[in-house]
Amino acid sequence: MTGAGADLAPATRDVVTLRVSRRMLWVGEAAYPTRNITRIHTYLLAPARGRIIRRHLACLAVVAIVALGLYWMVNAGGSPFDSETDGSPLAIGVIVGLSVLVSLAVRLSAAAKHVLEIETASGSRALVTLARPDHLRRLAEELTHVIENPQADYHVNVEGLSVNLKNYVSGTQINQYGNQNRAGLL
Numbered sequence: 001m002t003g004a005g006a007d008l009a010p011a012t013r014d015v016v017t018l019r020v021s022r023r024m025l026w027v028g029e030a031a032y033p034t035r036n037i038t039r040i041h042t043y044l045l046a047p048a049r050g051r052i053i054r055r056h057l058a059c060l061a062v063v064a065i066v067a068l069g070l071y072w073m074v075n076a077g078g079s080p081f082d083s084e085t086d087g088s089p090l091a092i093g094v095i096v097g098l099s100v101l102v103s104l105a106v107r108l109s110a111a112a113k114h115v116l117e118i119e120t121a122s123g124s125r126a127l128v129t130l131a132r133p134d135h136l137r138r139l140a141e142e143l144t145h146v147i148e149n150p151q152a153d154y155h156v157n158v159e160g161l162s163v164n165l166k167n168y169v170s171g172t173q174i175n176q177y178g179n180q181n182r183a184g185l186l
Helices: 049-075 088-108 133-148
Strands: 015-021 024-027 030-033 037-047 113-120 125-129 154-160
Touching (some): 015 133, 049 088
Antiparallel strands (some): 015 154, 037 113, 113 125, 125 154
């Protein structure tokens, strides 16, 4: 069985081959035994903007403290407004601070993506994406059908996705009381 629309990925994106044959699911170069697949689902992978902002603000605070400490060490407690003091630690702090702000802007501008996630019993995950969420849902249904029928083969090209999941909210979120983060995954 070959997937309907065996080439769903646009030509401009990173294309990954998703195929099932002889009880193995291949996502690009990675192979997963179909008996170890615990869940296939689609969801919206959104940047964890609050976490990103907190992390970058903490980094800016550390940069400011270190820059002021270095300034006072170099200038023996002189004022930053004196013409005779060396302002290079502050200049370095400003440059590092600006790079942190650029990094913040890049991470905050990341768009949410509809993804299909394949989870295994070992905790491994594979993510693929397509432009339309209805295509992802159909792909999840087709993969489930092929996994339930070991004699069937399946082949489709999709868009690859490479993200740092620490910067994203993934999966279904729940409120969890008594936990410091107050959010958990189902």
